[in-house]
């Protein structure tokens with residue numbers, strides 16, 4: 001092989017005999033696709049026209065390439081020195097039957113950092129190969145039509161999934177269900193658009209059958225209803241994707257930090273008998289029975305002349321406003337012993353913490369400080385009192401009631417996320433929501449102008465198609481690709 005013009009490389013003829021000359025500027029990429037750090041097996045991927053060259057140079061295939069998609073144990077050598085770097089499996093995926101749709105190779109090598117570095121350096125010495133950018137393999141798969149944009153996003157979510165429910169939702173999206181739903185809407189709208197335009201062009205010559213526009217009206221109306229239904233999901237999919245925001249709030253010294261520590265099973269927040277210990281928001285991530293929760297402890301709510309504490313209280317209130325669920329913690333030793341008065345106290349307290357009690361759980365802490373009789377009375381008689389959410393009597397000191405409370409919390413979080421495997425596929429990204437809202441508004445434009453200006457009405461349908469296309473990546477996707485693919489790691 002003539003390597004003039006490619007000074008950094010010195011390919012030995014013994015390793016690369018018969019290899020087609022790879023262009024120095026050909027776009028073939030490589031990267032470690034398995035995670036970084038020491039591991040048993042690491043997977044290095046190569047994709048692009050010079051993949052076969054890499055295989056020949058580094059796995060000793062002189063003339064014939066290995067059978068496609070078959071793992072073969074080979075010595076993996078450095079093409080510059082023929083030194084054996086490792087023994088591992090190599091797999092050859094000729095285009096188009098590969099993840100990226102291009103010729104691709106996988107090296108399954110030992111996962112020690114020195115082995116991985118040596119193999120990556122050796123690949124870098126093969127003409128035409130360069131390290132991949134983040135998400136570049138997936139971007140090529142998208143460009144080759146192997147994956148739609150929503151599937152790409154599902155794949156990204158699958159890689160980042162930290163809980164079981166997130167994994168399920170991501171896998172469902174990656175399988176293309178959501179993409180197919182949007183594609184179906186888009187196809188129906190394109191048909192509507194074609195009919196409206198045909199009507200505009202031919203109706204005066206009476207070349208078009210009666211009732212075409214009426215059929216478009218029905219389709220647009222049906223689609224609008226379907227999109228509205230899809231949008232009215234209370235952000236369950238997005239919440240599951242990014243984590244349910246659960247905020248612990250209440251007066252100072254009620255035991256909020258103690259509850260946070262119990263829930264995350266570590267001393268994440270400082271607990272002390274000094275009122276006003278927590279000044280800022282303390283956040284921790286939890287996997288609650290497969291559902292992702294972002295749990296925040298906040299400063300105790302009270303009036304204060306202390307500037308720092310006032311800022312802490314402001315932040316606490318802000319968090320409560322943004323929360324999906326608020327756990328209002330009350331020191332039960334402060335409750336009046338008479339049930340009606342206790343209920344009135346709690347109602348008043350809730351009002352001071354949050355405006356709407358729909359998304360809150362009322363936690364009466366320090367149950368261990370109550371006499372047994374009063375504890376039982378509160379526990380039974382406060383349940384079902386009108387104007388009060390369900391009351392949970394617990395003790396962070398003795399763990400009393402904590403197990404039951406955890407079950408209730410889990411079920412509330414589950415309701416907020418929905419079942420990712422049940423029913424129609426859910427919206428998972430704010431990006432989808434924004435385009436769907438635009439789509440719905442554009443369909444409203446069709447209805448607004450249907451009887452007065454058909455050209456403007458048709459423009460509404462065209463805008464609706466474009467909005468859906470931006471979700472699936474079929475129309476004007478270029479400007480959003482960078483945003484999506486940059487969320488991937490190198491090697492994906």
Ligand SMILES: Nc1nc2c(ncn2[C@@H]2O[C@H](COP(=O)(O)OP(=O)(O)OP(=O)(O)O)[C@@H](O)[C@H]2O)c(=O)[nH]1
Pocket residue numbers: 251252253254255256257258259270271272273274275276277278279298299300301365366367368369394395396397398
């Ligand atoms: N007896 C008893 N004491 C508790 C219980 N939970 C918390 N405490 C105590 O109550 C005090 C306050 O607890 P924290 O968890 O710091 O309360 P907080 O609501 O975070 O307090 P601030 O930082 O002032 O907002 C500490 O001395 C805790 O040990 C409980 O269930 N029973």
